[in-house]
Amino acid sequence: MSLSGAPSRPVTAVAWASSGTTCPGHFSLISMTEDGTTASFTRGFPPKSGYYLCYSKDLSGGMVVSDVQVISDKDTIPHGYCYIPEFMESKASVWKKKRVCVRIVPVESVTTAILDIRLTTKSKMMLQQYTCLGDMLGYVLWYMKGPFSTPVPQAKPRSISLDMRSLSLEAAGPPLPLRPSNQPPAPPKVSPRRSTLKEKDTRAETFNDSLNVYGITAMDGVPFALHPKFESQSNGKGSVVKLDDICIKSIHDIENEYHYTFAVEEMAAKRSRPLMTSKS
Incomplete structure (x- = not known):
């Protein structure tokens, strides 16, 4: 050196x-x-x-x-x-x-x-x-x-495949036809009997799934219908329910109506209470 x-x-x-x-x-x-x-x-x-x-x-x-x-x-x-x-x-x-x-x-x-x-x-x-x-x-x-100076790390060259090199930011052209190696596989051929069995299995699985999700209740199969009392109101368009027979009471009216003095219970308690006598 x-x-x-x-x-x-x-x-x-x-x-x-x-x-x-x-x-x-x-x-x-x-x-x-x-x-x-x-x-x-x-x-x-x-x-x-x-x-x-x-x-x-x-x-x-x-x-x-x-x-x-x-x-x-x-x-x-x-x-x-x-x-x-x-x-x-x-x-x-x-x-x-x-x-x-x-x-x-x-x-x-x-x-x-x-x-x-x-x-x-x-x-x-x-x-x-x-x-x-x-x-x-x-x-x-x-x-x-x-x-002193430290060495600057250099990036290692990476190999770029042909597919990556073909990528570009420019407008892409028309799609290329699929090559034979890229074609989707053909569906397998199924015999008629096997197809019927498979369809039955699918229906059974669907029915079992519905049972597991919703369950069976007593209302299954019962049609929905309104009571005849409300049919007239439902048939009329723009019908209004009248509330004239409803009486709104105040707190004073409610207390007077349901006032209870407990007089009967008090008299009964006096009758059943034994008399107290003093001894001389």
């Missing part, structure tokens, strides 16, 4: 990996430094199997690395930061005297993020447009930070 072509996609994760086999598929392994040496971190003497720094730019998780720092084991990890994960082989470990920690935030919450991470050996080599993080086991860590 040349310095002139600065990447625009943000770094979404940083990790340690023992080799290319332990490095996750969506991570990029930093196997070489900018001055052409192997970027394998080793410690101790004689040197043991090393490990590499790797990073990812997979935006499927919706998170980006907004900042990265190198701190010593005596420093307290800054608030909001976390140590990078380790994809190591069995019995392999990472040097703990200095550790890399990152700050991971949602992609929509920031406008700038870490765009690239590179390594150099301990020399006077400087990387333009990059910021120095610090030295670690003989290497110097650099990072580039700036505004």
Whole structure:
């Protein structure tokens, strides 16, 4: 990667990996430094199997690395930061005297993020447009930070059938005749005896349905007719019922007509009541 072509996609994760086999598929392994040496971190003497720094730019998780720092084991990890994960082989470990920690935030919450991470050996080599993080086991860590862009999702081309292509907003022409494959199926032939049985079954079902819905009452089959008293009134057109014989009474008239004193009940109660005599 040349310095002139600065990447625009943000770094979404940083990790340690023992080799290319332990490095996750969506991570990029930093196997070489900018001055052409192997970027394998080793410690101790004689040197043991090393490990590499790797990073990812997979935006499927919706998170980006907004900042990265190198701190010593005596420093307290800054608030909001976390140590990078380790994809190591069995019995392999990472040097703990200095550790890399990152700050991971949602992609929509920031406008700038870490765009690239590179390594150099301990020399006077400087990387333009990059910021120095610090030295670690003989290497110097650099990072580039700036505004980033997310890839625009592209719609997948969809296949359009011939029937859909033939649709148009213009006026449609005369309907095409049906093809033999589109003709409706002919009704099955039924023998006369079978047709008669089917008709009887249909009538029976109709009768049963009427019984279930309405039921049978004693008035079924009885013709409707008016009483002879009202036939004369119904035959005359525009006849008016006279209500002259109706007397409308007031509340005072009703109370006088149905006034009852309960005198009979009072006399009966006096006769049946035993006489009370006083004893001297």
